[in-house]
Amino acid sequence: MELLTIGDFAARSGVAPSALRYYEREGLIRSTRTGGNQRRYRRTELRRVAFIRIAQQVGVSLEEIREALAALPENRTPTKADWSRLSGRWRRRLEERITLMERLRDQLTGCIGCGCLSMQRCKLINPDDTLAATGPGPRNLLNP
């Protein structure tokens, strides 16, 4: 079994056939066709799908994933080094998100202490008191 049908590929990747067709339309994965126009997937495509799903967990849009995947070589099967480079980028991204959420957690913990969630005093909402500059009260809630 050299090439996988869409059904088998879906089963092995855990992604629905409809989603796989969608990914193909969006240029995220590729397939060859049989004489009868059915899709056949090489097993190396599984790595692409793995990468896509991991990136989605990290909060990356399909558009960005498509761009990242475009950096893979066209003509040869991607090597470990190719995947390693891409994964490294996602890891840095993931670490940024983790840092952000940890900061949110710490601030929320502080706010549970004071029970406030006040727009006037709470660090969670008015991080650096910068908002007070244009009058009393904050202008936006987030993005510290």
Add this chain to the structure above:
Amino acid sequence: MELLTIGDFAARSGVAPSALRYYEREGLIRSTRTGGNQRRYRRTELRRVAFIRIAQQVGVSLEEIREALAALPENRTPTKADWSRLSGRWRRRLEERITLMERLRDQLTGCIGCGCLSMQRCKLINPDDTLAATGPGPRNLLNP
């Protein structure tokens, strides 16, 4: 200035008027009306909006946020203790998500070492080798 117009409320909360109307339609916030049917917001509503935006950052859907806010007292202005209880729930949730993302990061770090992202060998994709049970290769990629 006891009550805020929707424009002022939007400016102070950093949330667009259209979004505020949407939140009201969805039962997340409330307003009183003037004789001429215009919305007026009490400043305590800012806390609700703060809570909503924070919860969204934590990855909670508006539906769940609505349910959480429904736990607040109807007849009296919520106390610090009320907000504290709700915030505590979100904090636990946030910690769960952080743990999940840290695990993902650690696994991704390992996979950068091996450069694999292999469907056969990689922990990231085939976490506990449980998938091998129904034949060779994994059946789904994520949710360890």
Add this chain to the structure above:
DNA sequence: ATGCAACTTAAACCTCACTTCAACTCAAGG
């Protein structure tokens, strides 16, 4: 009292990431 920015509504529209549908074709076992 008038002018104008800010407000009101319902309905339509938007993006994202898919899924579902209808109508049809292909692949493979008996």
Add this chain to the structure above:
DNA sequence: CCTTGAGTTGAAGTGAGGTTTAAGTTGCAT
């Protein structure tokens, strides 16, 4: 050959979380 399950397409639908539009009304300063 026939049946049946799996695959094909374009188009439409879904749901979340809003934004935009059009037509009309209100609030407030002058």
